[in-house]
Amino acid sequence: MADAIKVLLVDDHQVVRRGLRTFLEVQDDIEVVGEAADGAEGVARAEELKPDVVLMDVKMPGMDGVEALRKLRELANPARVLIVTSFTEQRTVVPALRAGAAGYVYKDVDPDALAGAIRSVHAGHILLQPEVAGALLSQEEANSGQGRGGSLTEREREVLALIADGRSNREIARALVLSEKTVKTHVSNILMKLDLADRTQAALWAVRHGAAG
Numbered sequence: 001m002a003d004a005i006k007v008l009l010v011d012d013h014q015v016v017r018r019g020l021r022t023f024l025e026v027q028d029d030i031e032v033v034g035e036a037a038d039g040a041e042g043v044a045r046a047e048e049l050k051p052d053v054v055l056m057d058v059k060m061p062g063m064d065g066v067e068a069l070r071k072l073r074e075l076a077n078p079a080r081v082l083i084v085t086s087f088t089e090q091r092t093v094v095p096a097l098r099a100g101a102a103g104y105v106y107k108d109v110d111p112d113a114l115a116g117a118i119r120s121v122h123a124g125h126i127l128l129q130p131e132v133a134g135a136l137l138s139q140e141e142a143n144s145g146q147g148r149g150g151s152l153t154e155r156e157r158e159v160l161a162l163i164a165d166g167r168s169n170r171e172i173a174r175a176l177v178l179s180e181k182t183v184k185t186h187v188s189n190i191l192m193k194l195d196l197a198d199r200t201q202a203a204l205w206a207v208r209h210g211a212a213g
Contacts, residue, residue, distance in 0.1 A: 004031040005122045008051035010042035010068070011035075011084070012060040016107065020055060020084075023111045030118060039063030043071045046079050053122050054081045058096055069099035073197075080121045084109075100198055103127025124168025126200050151193045159186040163199055164206035 007030055009017045014037070021032050034049045036042035039056075040063040046054055054072075058065040069081055083096045083104035093104050102121040105114060117127055152160065155176075162172045169183045176183070187199070196202050 004029050005053055005118060006031050006033045006049070006051045007118060008033060008042065008045055008049060008054045008079070009035045010037075010039070010045075010054060010060075010065070011057040012037050013057075016057070020114075024115070024118075027115050030115065039065060039068030039071075042068050043075070043077075046072060046077050047075060051079050053118050054079045055084045055118075056081050056096075056101070058083055058085045058087060058092055066095050066099050069096060069101055073100045080124075082117055082121050082127070084114075097128070097200060100200075102200070124170070124199075125166045126203055128200075152190065156186050156190050156193070159183060160190055160202060160206050163187070163190075164203045166203070 007024060009020050009032060011017050011020075017035050017037075021035070024030050024032050033051055034045050036045045038060045042054065042056065043063070056065045056068060063071070065083060065085075072079065072081065080102045081100065083093065083101045084107055085092065085096075085104060086107045087093070096104065103117065103126055105117050105127070109117070120127060158176060159172055162175060167175065169180050169187065172178070173180045173183045178186075187202075190202055191197070194202065194205055196205060
């Protein structure tokens with residue numbers, strides 16, 4: 001399973017972790033490399049195991065999922081975090097997305113949809129439901145780099161539009177006939193110029209300011 005997507009499960013309920021593991025272990029392209037019962041342990045295990053994707057609960061004792069996300073960002077851990085939650089309120093999900101989550105699914109998600117979500121975020125996509133995307137956009141309106149779009153080059157605008165379309169760096173490279181390294185440089189420049197923290201905020205900025213394709 002050398003090419004399998006390595007997944008870390010972070011949830012304070014053992015029965016949930018067991019259920020997720022039981023399903024995911026039958027997927028040929030997904031490997032569960034570890035588990036953690038709270039945010040602090042999840043951060044430590046993510047640093048130790050270097051998973052590709054972390055399935056993270058939001059509400060946990062001690063360090064919760066949002067705080068764990070912020071810590072992973074501080075550590076520059078490259079794992080993509082997919083929130084798995086039983087809470088549907090925007091006030092629960094939005095902070096996690098703002099902290100760096102690549103998307104979220106509910107704990108009653110169809111198993112095949114969960115596997116698809118893992119593959120999607122691993123490929124660099126962002127999973128947002130329309131109502132949550134709208135909430136994020138309204139929160140970003142005042143301080144998300146408004147008015148700075150003019151500093152982007154034409155190529156950076158093309159990259160930004162493809163980010164908003166949910167494309168991964170590899171897909172952007174293919175579409176624009178660039179190397180992935182060059183695309184990464186463009187993405188870094190976009191985030192710096194617009195004073196944004198991650199691709200999720202960049203995608204939302206693009207939609208809000210008409211830069212999406």
